[in-house]
Amino acid sequence: MVQEVTTQKNIAMLGEGFYSRVSLGPKAVIDNCRSLVFDALEQIDIHETHRPLTIADFGAADGGTSLDLIGSVVREARQRYSERSLSVVYTDLPGADFGTLFRHVNNEIEGKPGYLHDLEDVHVFCSGLSFYKQILPTASLDLAFSASAMHYLSRMPAIINDHVHAVGASDYERREFRAVAIEDWNLMLLRRSRELAPHGRLVMANFCIDEHGHYLGNTGGENMFDNYNAIWSQMRDQAVITDGEFRNTAFQQFYKSIEDTLRPLCDESSEVFRSGLVLDQQETRTVACPFRTSYEQGVLSKTEFATQFVNTHRSWTETTFRAGLLESRSANDKQAILDELYRRFEEKVLDKPQGHGKDLLHLYIVAKKLPDQRV
Numbered sequence: 001m002v003q004e005v006t007t008q009k010n011i012a013m014l015g016e017g018f019y020s021r022v023s024l025g026p027k028a029v030i031d032n033c034r035s036l037v038f039d040a041l042e043q044i045d046i047h048e049t050h051r052p053l054t055i056a057d058f059g060a061a062d063g064g065t066s067l068d069l070i071g072s073v074v075r076e077a078r079q080r081y082s083e084r085s086l087s088v089v090y091t092d093l094p095g096a097d098f099g100t101l102f103r104h105v106n107n108e109i110e111g112k113p114g115y116l117h118d119l120e121d122v123h124v125f126c127s128g129l130s131f132y133k134q135i136l137p138t139a140s141l142d143l144a145f146s147a148s149a150m151h152y153l154s155r156m157p158a159i160i161n162d163h164v165h166a167v168g169a170s171d172y173e174r175r176e177f178r179a180v181a182i183e184d185w186n187l188m189l190l191r192r193s194r195e196l197a198p199h200g201r202l203v204m205a206n207f208c209i210d211e212h213g214h215y216l217g218n219t220g221g222e223n224m225f226d227n228y229n230a231i232w233s234q235m236r237d238q239a240v241i242t243d244g245e246f247r248n249t250a251f252q253q254f255y256k257s258i259e260d261t262l263r264p265l266c267d268e269s270s271e272v273f274r275s276g277l278v279l280d281q282q283e284t285r286t287v288a289c290p291f292r293t294s295y296e297q298g299v300l301s302k303t304e305f306a307t308q309f310v311n312t313h314r315s316w317t318e319t320t321f322r323a324g325l326l327e328s329r330s331a332n333d334k335q336a337i338l339d340e341l342y343r344r345f346e347e348k349v350l351d352k353p354q355g356h357g358k359d360l361l362h363l364y365i366v367a368k369k370l371p372d373q374r375v
């Protein structure tokens, strides 16, 4: 039986540090934000000293992918604002791998230099609240950052009957997803607008769909989501999963167009713009799939490529497929089905590696909070 459409517990990344260990692409995207973040740090109000300078990473997962960037910006801020306490707030959903996150910042994970152990007056906090809520106190946030997180929706807009992702949904289903995505995006921006201090900056790298119809996993070669759909429907046809389980499986995500993304920050009549949060700069960039690049350069064998490429998306897709399965199945049964799904994906890549890859297409945005407006 198809479960009621509601907010699914299907968003978490795989835990115990697995997400950031295999997420070379998302890390490269974050490292790509360095100059935007450092420029933003330079723009924020340097005169205010009565409260801590506050930096936040929204949707930080286990903190491993942003560790280098946040560490270097905190070090820079420590030097630049030597008299001020520094606060770093990491946010994610309650099921996130916060334990690993604290081990990362505390320099407790080999090969991943943290920053808390050798800096004075730096204070790290975590929040398990959704970024669709106000998390920080009003006008207390100086530098907000987020990468690869804002395509997750606050709720599941509809059942997708014939695909696992909105990119393959029917027109009607896709309209439902787009409506929720636009509503969520406005809400998320209004929440940040309220939190940001005058002159504060919001730097983001968000997945998007560009003017060529490209998006993550569909940048010219194989379409990753169509491949997932093909395997999941094959497993349905072979009765490995039920039809209800197939239809109950969908990513709670939507890739917005560039226009839909920028509108609230540019349109003078929008609530976000009127709250004083406006666009500073934007551009799209693509980070080539690091696993495909290594394979093409002969650094990875075909088998290593297939395993590492599939693992990198297993880290964020597995919970979605698991959530589609009937609750009455045993844990072992669920795990066997998931292992089979990823085995089949690996087999597909091994059969014909050409065209597989997960190029990371993002819209990089800097928004600024004008000093004279409050929501």
Ligand SMILES: C[S@@+](CC[C@H](N)C(=O)[O-])C[C@H]1O[C@@H](n2cnc3c(N)ncnc32)[C@H](O)[C@@H]1O
Pocket (backbone or CB within 6 Å): 011, 012, 013, 023, 026, 027, 030, 058, 059, 060, 061, 062, 065, 066, 091, 092, 093, 096, 129, 130, 131, 132, 146, 147, 148, 149, 150, 152, 153, 154, 316
């Ligand atoms: C693909 S991961 C990106 C993690 C990290 N920012 C990076 O770029 O590597 C997306 C993260 O967003 C989090 N997320 C999704 N919806 C969220 C929400 N409503 N509030 C807070 N975090 C959310 C997920 O739990 C996940 O950790």
